[in-house]
Amino acid sequence: MSNKLNIGLLGLGTVGSGVPFILNSHKEKIQQVTGMEIQVTKALVRDESEKERQAKRFDIALTTDYNEIINDEEIHVVVELIGKIEPAKTYISQALEAGKHVVTANKDLLAQYGAELASLAQKNHVDLYFEAAVAGGIPILRTIANSLAADNIQKVLGIVNGTTNYMLTKMVAESKSYEEALKEAQELGFAESDPTNDVDGIDAAYKMVILSNFAFGMNVNLKDVETQGIREITTDDVEMAKKLGYELKLIGSSEKIGESIAVQVAPMLVPLTHPLHSVKNEMNAVFINSSGVGESMYYGPGAGAKPTATSVVSDLITIAKNIRLGTTGYRFNSYNYETKLANDNEVYGKYYFAFDVPDKKGQLLLLTKIFSSTDISFEQVIQQKTDGTTARMVVTTHAMTKAQMKAVTEKIQEVPEFHLLNTFKVLED
Ligand SMILES: NC(=O)c1ccc[n+]([C@@H]2O[C@H](COP(=O)([O-])OP(=O)(O)OC[C@H]3O[C@@H](n4cnc5c(N)ncnc54)[C@H](OP(=O)(O)O)[C@@H]3O)[C@@H](O)[C@H]2O)c1
Known part of the structure; x- marks a missing residue:
């Protein structure tokens, strides 16, 4: 040549x-x-x-x-x-x-x-x-494939969609509604006229499939990435998260549990002390937890x-x-491991639940009973009047399995007077 x-x-x-x-x-x-x-x-x-x-x-x-x-x-x-x-x-x-x-x-x-x-x-x-x-613009794949090849990665957390990070930053910092934040992102060219792939977490899920392949050598199907977007986030959720000491962000998470992995994209409550909390507007970051390096974060523009x-x-x-x-023909990522997905009993996390409940005595007790019956305890509780008949109740829990989270959600939904508004995962410090 x-x-x-x-x-x-x-x-x-x-x-x-x-x-x-x-x-x-x-x-x-x-x-x-x-x-x-x-x-x-x-x-x-x-x-x-x-x-x-x-x-x-x-x-x-x-x-x-x-x-x-x-x-x-x-x-x-x-x-x-x-x-x-x-x-x-x-x-x-x-x-x-x-x-x-x-x-x-x-x-x-x-x-x-x-x-x-x-x-x-x-x-x-x-x-x-x-x-x-x-x-x-973040050289993350080459970093994982080359620089971290000697390391054992346990967890990859990513803010990998600039559009939603921009919108959520505006919702938090300027108390904008979802609709107002989307309109502004579209006017600035950060969001397309059809924002589905961004706001429903699909774009972030694509990136988590690729990141999971590099970090864990596994080929995860898109359908196996549990994906939740940001459409349902209300200004009340944003304010409640702030009161509890968190900020809502759309997080892609790929985590090793034993020999398996769990991959998810969802709005999560990020503690103000977590490095990902500093990632604002349209910026991206990938936070890696590994046994050799420990915690490292790669930050930069995700588009442009x-x-x-x-x-x-x-x-x-x-x-x-x-x-x-003379070394062409080798894979970008040659790490290859049998693909195994963790089940709901293996994946742990803390959660945030927001409900509307009747504004009368005994509601907190009833809620506590439901959570206790699924062996879940509260970390923080906030109760706030919304109008004369309804009260907004928000709880964060101690760590539970995803199976417990689903079970308690079903139990809450069986109580006709309780209206479950939103459930989000809470990131650990
Ligand atoms: N934009 C970013 O910052 C960014 C960041 C990371 C990754 N990416 C990825 O990079 C790729 C390109 O994105 P982009 O933002 O540059 O998109 P874009 O601005 O829409 O550019 C795509 C271009 O391809 C042309 N095109 C589409 N189909 C074609 C075809 N069949 N034959 C010839 N030309 C065709 C389009 O022509 P017309 O003008 O005639 O439609 C357009 O000029 C995508 O895969 C995207 O996901 C983009």
């Missing part, structure tokens, strides 16, 4: 436009580090006229026909930045089969077909890298053209180095 690494870029959108920009801005350094000149030679777009100016600036040939990329023998790497499942999956598969290395930031695709695509890359002795797919494109280019640099060293 010559000292040129030619890229076929699929998509010149937010991140796609950033890739030639970063390659151009840091050209000399990249050449020094890799001994190669990395350049985008061709880009697949839907409308050539729309992208002409950009293409001219970076000397990129445009095409609307993928065959012109896949059949171009001068192209060594395909960078997929069009997103979603199809045609991205077909394009990536064809590129790998054609012996081209692939870089992608497509978490939707990797969370569902990552194992299949990684096997295809290995079979064809080519590289498949996707650092930008989790937490955009420059941070995300920088991660994409770091993958290109890795491929260039692999080519020079």
Whole structure:
């Protein structure tokens, strides 16, 4: 191979436009580090006229026909930045089969077909890298795969969706409602017009599937990630959490329990003393608990053209180095362990419950009886009048299993006068 690494870029959108920009801005350094000149030679777009100016600036040939990329023998790497499942999956598969290395930031695709695509890359002795797919600009996957390879990870906690973190920050700091926070996030371009994937926790679940694979070597199916979004969070929950010494955040959690793992995405109460509490607005962070290093946290922008494109280019640099060293064709993550999911009796946590109860004597006693019958004790209790007939009662509990949490929820729902509003997990300090 010559000292040129030619890229076929699929998509010149937010991140796609950033890739030639970063390659151009840091050209000399990249050449020094890799001994190669990395350049985008061709880009697949839907409308050539729309992208002409950009293409001219970076000397990129445009095409609307993928065959012109896949059949171009001068192209060594395909960078997929069009997103979603199809045609991205077909394009990536064809590129790998054609012996081209692939870089992608497509978490939707990797969370569902990552194992299949990684096997295809290995079979064809080519590289498949996707650092930008989790937490955009934070180099978390390479850190877990390389720097923490000697460590034994017990828990990964992530604020891995910038949109919801931005919204919750506004709901906490400025007492905005869910609807107001969503509107503001949409106006600022942090949330899409259809925010479903973000607010329902699906985007965070994609990232937790990938993080679980890197941290624990297990292939978790998306359907096995218990996922709860932020739509149901009320301003009352936000205020109650504050009173109890916590802040509500959407947390992705992947935890090792014996030989199994439990993966979850849900709004959780984060203690003010926890490092994740400091992660505000659209920022992302991944907090890792491991036996060697102990606690470590990786913080940075989870999205944006420059941070995300920088991660994409770091993958290109890795491929260039692999080519020079003759080490292409190995998996990004070679840690592989039998996938075992923990059952509800093994997963422990403290919980927050909010209820509306009749504003009359004996309600706390009745509630205490229900919780005691499931062997659960309270840590904190707050009771507040809402109107003449109803009182809002909020409790946080000591640690219980998920099975206990489900059992007590059923018992509460059997009492017609009790209206269970919300249940959230409480993170330990
Ligand atoms: N944005 C971020 O900060 C960020 C962060 C981490 C990961 N990612 C991931 O990076 C990928 C790209 O995201 P993005 O934000 O850059 O998206 P985007 O701004 O919507 O860009 C996607 C581009 O791909 C083009 N495209 C879509 N389908 C195509 C097709 N069949 N043929 C040719 N071009 C096609 C679109 O063209 P049109 O303009 O004609 O629609 C658009 O220009 C996604 O997988 C996303 O999840 C993004």
